[in-house]
Amino acid sequence: MNKDTIKKVLASNPVARPAYFRRPHWTRRGFFRLAGAGLTASFLGKEAKAQSGTCTSQGMTTLNTAKNVIFILMAGAPSHVDTFDFKNMPGVTPAAAAPETINGGLWPTGIMPNLSAMTGQFSVIRSLQAHALVHSLGQTWVQIGRNPAAALGNIAPNIGSIVAMQMAAERQPSHVLPTFLALNSDGGVSSGYLDATYAPFKVDPSTAGLPNASNSLGQTRWQEMYKQMHAEDDVLRVNSPMGQNVMNMDNLYSLGTNLMYNPQVQSVFTYSSADSTRYGSTSFGNALVVAKQALASSMGTRFVQVTIGGWDMHIDIYGAAQNKNGNNIFTLGKAFDAGVSALMGDLQAAGLLDSTMIVACGEFGRTPNFTAALGRDHWPNQFAFFAGGGVQGGRIIGATDATGATIVDPGWSQKRAVYPEDIEATIYSALGIDWTTICYNDPFHRGFEFVPQSLGPDYYNPVNELFK
């Protein structure tokens, strides 16, 4: 290798790097603060030390309007042109979509009957654009707010895990529920390199309630067994001769038992048939009931991810439930509509909508052109739905052309498309978390950027236009 050649190539491939005066300033932050009984659970071979990491940030002013977030992942990529960026296409759009002009915008009242009547209570970004058109990659991307295939991408935590880490200091002894709850999200991204304490507590809600929260031998016998176990085992569990990891496991036993035979916990994870019906009688609706109950219980949950799949409608998108998933835009649109509208109503009634931000988006959008298979293929343009938590209602951010194929107006301060990283920044900012934070607790000690900064420390930005 010739040195001049190397120099030339490097000069042509510059690495985005902040100017000196924009470099992060250093702040100390108690990082793995322990809550309540002590939530630490790192068994990574090494015994857990009281871990503290150093974090830096650009010192941004956050929105700080929300206390909780419900993040709805519309897996499979919903058609934007049939829902929140509706385009009436003669000869394609079925009459049953029943588009009506409401508040100056066109809404498919036949697909989203309830939300069409609530347009003053939520806002939509129509200039959102995906980076990639691969389902799994895109779904991971929106959950971690960065490229999963890039370095650190494969160990990146779910946004909810970062939130759980940042909220750890606010936990109280009465907070027996995990900070991050993931419903119907078994395949969802977990805590990446972070401690399992911040991992999503994954549950698929069913009428049976929380799994493994009771013992088949009954509560009385369970209590006796548990007491006997401690009688035999505390010699190893307390001030353990086997080391810190064993004491951590004992803490997790305490936290687990808090969830057992606890009527308040069971009431969070079970739901009435009346509520299930109001939310649309779907597993998605049931998960939203549980999400609402978890937040209303004030038992420590702050971030809930709910997944609703089946949007990958390549074939027969308007057909009478003939799509390969058994869904079409009407069935799934109505499931989403029923669940989210009921959720907004219930959060409002409980006085929680102002402090709870609901965010919904897929991994990308679908083709404006209607295919020979009577469906729509993959397309980068998409939408994001926002409500509550300080979000102003009735805003439409950005605009696409007549067919939904390209952005004609980004509609926000950055004058470019909104990307998943900006959605991530918006979530952090709404929760009062500085999205430019970098924490040096990652295993590479490279510095984990809450929102990627490779294009500059504040290239990605909260969509403040939703709030002001």
Place this chain on the structure above:
Amino acid sequence: MNQALHAVRLAEMTAQVSAMRAAAMASPPGGSRTSGTSSANLIDSYLFPAMKAAGVTPARMTNDYEFVRRIYLDMTGRIPTADQVNTFAASTNPTKRADLIETLFSTSQWLDKWTMFYGDQFKSASTFPSTGTTLYSGGRDGFNAYIRNFLANDTPYNQVAEALIASQGTNNYTQGELNWIITSRVTGGPNQDIWDGEAAAVAETFLGISHINCLLCHDGRGHLTNISLWASNFTRYQAWGMSSFFSHVALAAPPVTSGVRTPTFWYANDNGYKVDYPLNTTTGNRPPRQPAGKTNTIPPSYPFDGSGAIPGLNYRQSLAAHVVADRQFARAAVNYLWAYFFGIGIVDPPDQFDPARLDPMNPPPAPWTLQPSNPQLLEALTSDFIANKYSIKHLMRTIVNSQAYQLSSEYDPNTWNVAWQPLFARKLVRRLWGEEIADSISLSANVPNKFTFDNGTTSAWAMQYPEPAKETSTLLASFLPGNRDDQPRKQDGSIQQTLALMNDGNVMNKLVSTGTGSAQSLLSLANATTSTPGAINLLWINILSRYPTPAEIVSATSFLSSGTRSQKMQELMWTLYNKVDFIFNY
């Protein structure tokens, strides 16, 4: 350093260390030793003098019960049966520990466990959701078969690496080694992203140098300055030299016809492209790659010595040859295996080697320090691994026969200092894998499980799962087995683990009284044992692989003395499955 000089210096070090060891052996670590381990164990000759020099007293030696449980779990993924424990404890053969180790090498459970371990290491999975690549269960099963075969034959690890890096073929189902190169394929970007992914995988899997992945996006300076002395002076341009060895690769699966991919297998060869890594991208998963002047391609160049393609070999074969000839290849393999057995690597994390801070004879400039916690030990083990034809079995044998490995995990909590961990002065406990928990519960309770796999086969043993991502039961999934894609296997604890151990159906259904003869359950057998101390011994030796302490006998006897005996027996059994000395390998 040239090889001859290195050998001389190693000999000097060895002589020096022998003297230190002799001094150390005059005051051996506490506890009785039933081990017949040769005192010439390479590991001990470095670790004990280092502890002595640091003024740290090692933990006592394991007793027979601690050792037999530990070695069965670590080597075969299951606790020993009561008979196996009793036979071992009763033996007066001075070489019984070494003999047991040899026996375990030849069990099918050893193959199950290490197929899982190297399946994790090599990422044998049917799908890779984060990158959009699919190998199907057929590809994964073929890969698992290759791994199992390499372990059964103790194929030299350098040959394994060469096969995984450079194999060519037309069917990844029947030619299992073909899969590895496909696992790191990345979709949604240009071919350079795929080549970068493959270079990063070689660096991580076979060299323990994950920072290559960082360097494939940006220079080390400013990014890795405080982390890696080597990487801080390394450039993206140099890292591309490694990716360029993949620039002739063609990977393809037959096209999808009518919604079905038939057949579903992949082929891989090196006849795909004739141009070296071009600098012509503006989109994809990594920052743009742009030409400069007349330089618009990057030739293959091994990043650690600048070697290029070897005449007569294709690009991938050339890279494979450079990798296995690199001492770092052996060093990384040694350290990965060490990290499993000891809980932390000699370099830790084991995928973050800093090549500029390894040579004990050539330490880095201040303020940098040598990276390995015991550089001489790492070099000696590396030389020994190379001299023994890269035999994984030989390496494992050296590790588990060492007195260091056989130290107790028990240490006075008021005396222990976390800073002593890198000295390996005690054995760190290891939370059992979910597969080990399920299999050990089933084995001890004598109530078989039945797992149905996605390839249509069934098994009574969780360790035979073809990949962790398919372990979807509440019990197994709670132990964080990972998915060999974006979720690594984790040793973390979780609330779900405790709820599962206390209440999951898979655990609770072992506490039922059924079966006769050889199928008689442990509970049934305990209920049939009229002597209370006899029943307590039975539960303890079967589940905890040891006999109860006097305090435990008192506690358990009192517990059994009230209420319905069969119910109390059931409850007592439950307490043992929830004891930390069941949940951990200690």
